[in-house]
Amino acid sequence: MQTSLCVSLSLDQKLRTIQIKFNNCERNLIRSIMDRGRRLNKVIANKNSKIYRDLKDIMREHTLSFLPAKSLFRFKGVCRDWKLQISTPFFAHNQSNSFHNCSGFFCQSFSSPPSFISLDQNSYGVPDPSLLFLPEPVYIRSSSNGLLCCQSRTDDKAYYICNPVTKQWKKLPKPNADHGSNPALVLIFEPSILNFVAEYKLICAFSSADFESAIEFEIYNSTEGSWRIFGEIYFGAEELKPRSGVHVNGIIYWLFDSGGIVLFDLSMQRSQRLYGHNNGCLGVMNGKLSLVTVYNQTLTVSVLSNTYTNTMALNSRVKAWDTKLSVNINNRLELSGVPTFGPAYDQRPVLYASGDLIVIRGERGLYSFNMKTQEFVGLRAEADHDDHDMVFIGYVNSLVDI
Structure with a gap:
């Protein structure tokens, strides 16, 4: 009887140990997913900030051509990039x-x-x-x-x-x-x-x-x-x-x-x-x-x-x-x-x-x-x-x- 009790206690300890390990794995998995989400958000934020950072380039390449000549000559003084863009034959x-x-x-x-x-x-x-x-x-x-x-x-x-x-x-x-x-x-x-x-x-x-x-x-x-x-x-x-x-x-x-x-x-x-x-x-x-x-x-x-x-x-x-x-x-x-x-x-x-x-x-x-x-x-x-x-x-x- 004492032997069977010892066996039972040993099994309970093993089960608790397994449960603890499972819980730890679950927490680690959740933490990993959350970390990936944070990294994903950072990537998206970086991409969005790049889009906003390139807005001046979008304006220069896609909107300036709809302006009259006199305005464009004035806009050559905005910056070097605009001056080079407006001065090209393709523009x-x-x-x-x-x-x-x-x-x-x-x-x-x-x-x-x-x-x-x-x-x-x-x-x-x-x-x-x-x-x-x-x-x-x-x-x-x-x-x-x-x-x-x-x-x-x-x-x-x-x-x-x-x-x-x-x-x-x-x-x-x-x-x-x-x-x-x-x-x-x-x-x-x-x-x-x-x-x-x-x-x-x-x-x-x-x-x-x-x-x-x-x-x-x-x-x-x-x-x-x-x-x-x-x-x-x-x-x-x-x-x-x-x-x-x-x-x-x-x-x-x-x-x-x-x-x-x-x-x-x-x-x-x-x-x-x-x-x-x-x-x-x-x-x-x-x-x-x-x-x-x-x-x-x-x-x-x-x-x-x-x-x-x-x-x-x-x-x-x-x-x-x-x-x-x-x-x-x-x-x-x-x-x-x-x-x-x-x-x-x-x-x-x-x-x-x-x-x-x-x-x-x-x-x-x-x-x-x-x-x-x-x-x-x-x-x-x-x-x-x-x-x-x-x-x-x-x-x-x-x-x-x-």
């Missing part, structure tokens, strides 16, 4: 593909050199608004996504393509035809992420030397480096408004001086006439051709909905234009806190219309109208635009490399 290529906002207007008359009106003095601008970096005095004829097309004031009438931000320029070869003293030119530059060299086209509608009251069309292609006259001739033509041309989805539109529109399809190489107002201004809004007019203090924005109304049956109810906006200018000016418009400064008060921006000329100055906010802003006072032949050309503050 200039990305910026020209990312930034397309209208930044201001080059304005010029026949009696004065070019000047620049910025929509934001702190953000938009060019170092030499008079374009004195070009080899000779010029007239600005057209603009497209940061590039300007200029023409010599001399008898040579040479064409130049330039970027007023970088002061780069290129003289084009002489065209095959005589484009006249005030040519109706349209510059087309559509940035592409795949093209590191700017590829552009320059199209001119000019009076035919062989046919009376006829218009012919000539194109310069930068990839070919030469001019070519199309075979299409538009008969029954009138005088074209020189700087009225716009490009929309492969089609060029010009206003006739007495009213109406002529279009030229680049792919089909065909011309056609549309109807419009002689005091209007052509533009591009939401990828469609727009016509903006001012009549009896009313600003009207119309969008082309049908280009084939001239081929419809007589008394057809199909309209060529849809009215998108009609506002009383003086009422809107009072709401915006801007001095009243007054009577129209001339018969063509609309100077610019594209995107969400419209610029009109009144008796008391120049006004811009934002289509989104429905607000007017005064751009210039009456004394600043005494020249009746002043023209306005929209400009994008781009670093595009020619």
Whole structure:
């Protein structure tokens, strides 16, 4: 009996010993898991802190390219990394593909050199608004996504393509035809992420030397480096408004001086006439051709909905234009806190219309109208635009490399 009791006590001791060892192992396992959790949290914390630490690099690499050129030149002074980033050709290529906002207007008359009106003095601008970096005095004829097309004031009438931000320029070869003293030119530059060299086209509608009251069309292609006259001739033509041309989805539109529109399809190489107002201004809004007019203090924005109304049956109810906006200018000016418009400064008060921006000329100055906010802003006072032949050309503050 004593022997059996001893055996029982020995077993109990062994069981307690095993239990103690098991408990110790369990505690060690739990402690190990907890330690791993702490180490995991430290790793996650380190990774998160790395993300926040690299935020400045993310901004430098992925957001700067959406800013205008003038702002970018100022931001070169932030740090050495930003300066190196902004100075690379690849960055200039990305910026020209990312930034397309209208930044201001080059304005010029026949009696004065070019000047620049910025929509934001702190953000938009060019170092030499008079374009004195070009080899000779010029007239600005057209603009497209940061590039300007200029023409010599001399008898040579040479064409130049330039970027007023970088002061780069290129003289084009002489065209095959005589484009006249005030040519109706349209510059087309559509940035592409795949093209590191700017590829552009320059199209001119000019009076035919062989046919009376006829218009012919000539194109310069930068990839070919030469001019070519199309075979299409538009008969029954009138005088074209020189700087009225716009490009929309492969089609060029010009206003006739007495009213109406002529279009030229680049792919089909065909011309056609549309109807419009002689005091209007052509533009591009939401990828469609727009016509903006001012009549009896009313600003009207119309969008082309049908280009084939001239081929419809007589008394057809199909309209060529849809009215998108009609506002009383003086009422809107009072709401915006801007001095009243007054009577129209001339018969063509609309100077610019594209995107969400419209610029009109009144008796008391120049006004811009934002289509989104429905607000007017005064751009210039009456004394600043005494020249009746002043023209306005929209400009994008781009670093595009020619």
